[in-house]
Amino acid sequence: MTRRTIMALTALIAMAVIFTASAYFYRMRTFRRTDYALNTVITITASGSGAEAAERAAIGEIRRIDAAFNAHSQTSELAKLNGSPSGEWVHVSDELFALIEKALKISAKTDGAFDITLKPVSDLWAINTENPRVPSDDEIANALGKTGYKNIALDRDKCAVMFKKDGMELDLGAIAKGYAADRAAAIMRKNGIKSALLDLGGNVFAIGKRADGKKWCIGLQTPYKQRGQYFKKIYIEDSAAVTSGAYERCFTENGKMYHHILDPKTGMPSESKIKSATVVCPDSALADALSTAVFVSGEDGVEKIAKNFKNLKITVLLNDGRVMEY
Ligand code: ADP
Ligand code: MG
Secondary structure: OOHHHHHHHHHHHHHHHHHHHHHHHHHOOEEEEEEEEOOEEEEEEEEOOOHHHHHHHHHHHHHHHHHHHOOOOOOOHHHHHHOOOOOOOEEOOHHHHHHHHHHHHHHHHOOOOOOOOOHHHHHHHOOOOOOOOOOOHHHHHHHHOOOOHHHEEEEOOOOEEEEOOOOOOOOOOOOHHHHHHHHHHHHHHHOOOOEEEEEEOOEEEEEOOOOOOOOEEEEEEOOOOOOOOEEEEEEEOOEEEEEEEOOOOEEEEOOEEEEOOEEOOOOEEOOOOEEEEEEEEOOHHHHHHHHHHHHHHHHHHHHHHHHHOOOOEEEEEEOOOOEEEO
């Protein structure tokens, strides 16, 4: 081989190495997309080829779910069901039926701490609006009369829902973000994504591991402290981690703080001694619903919930500062 041939070959090999390396790094490039839907900020971080397109598809799916299941939009499928009179079967989509059915099963297994029929009560409090207020006892008693998950009848064969009481309305706010995360993650996986983190306002879902091969680290926010101050870190892969806390949506009247997670038994913001409840499991809709249920159930109820469901990890921060794990 002449010197020239050796030099040409060396250059060729060097170019091949550079090309392969840049193709590899392109494939492993990380894309982050931030958007707003489901009344919350959504951030998706993904790596691998097609990450950008997969994120776009995932956001599209989240928007579709928002449009269908938002109880406060006039045009959603849920709003149409909510306007229906008692005693009449209303045909709904398979998807809405399945979500309501899942919610009712969770209610039964959490002793009613999770209840999607609370809308008449939460509307009174109007916490997610600019004018929240403390309703009177009479108003709450009247609204509570229109609630109760046992007052929903389901007909699986006809894919139909019936309200047993007048004025009933459903609010999927405590399960919809988790459900959307499940669906969005499924779409990203279908697009070939093997490493991603979806954060739907505290409803986190991890696909696989991080690009560097480590598990995803999720910081559990210390309530009422600056963002980023964590009382604990947890590590997840192929799993959801959902936190419910009173500190996210609340208002103060006459020196007392009122928040958005209601105790279905009283119609008042839950006064359990729990400051923050985190549920880790592969089913994000379940994790979402259960984080709300655990928050309401308090220290006594949480053990029962942990026993009633398999493959869960629950972390609870109590008002007195203790951190409990189940
Ligand atoms: P966030 O929306 O902050 O993530 P949650 O997942 O706990 O909080 O859901 C709270 C929302 O669900 C409330 O804004 C209200 O619409 C509804 N909700 C309140 N209390 C309950 C409850 N006990 N069971 C089911 N839904 C509830
Ligand atoms: Mg929830």
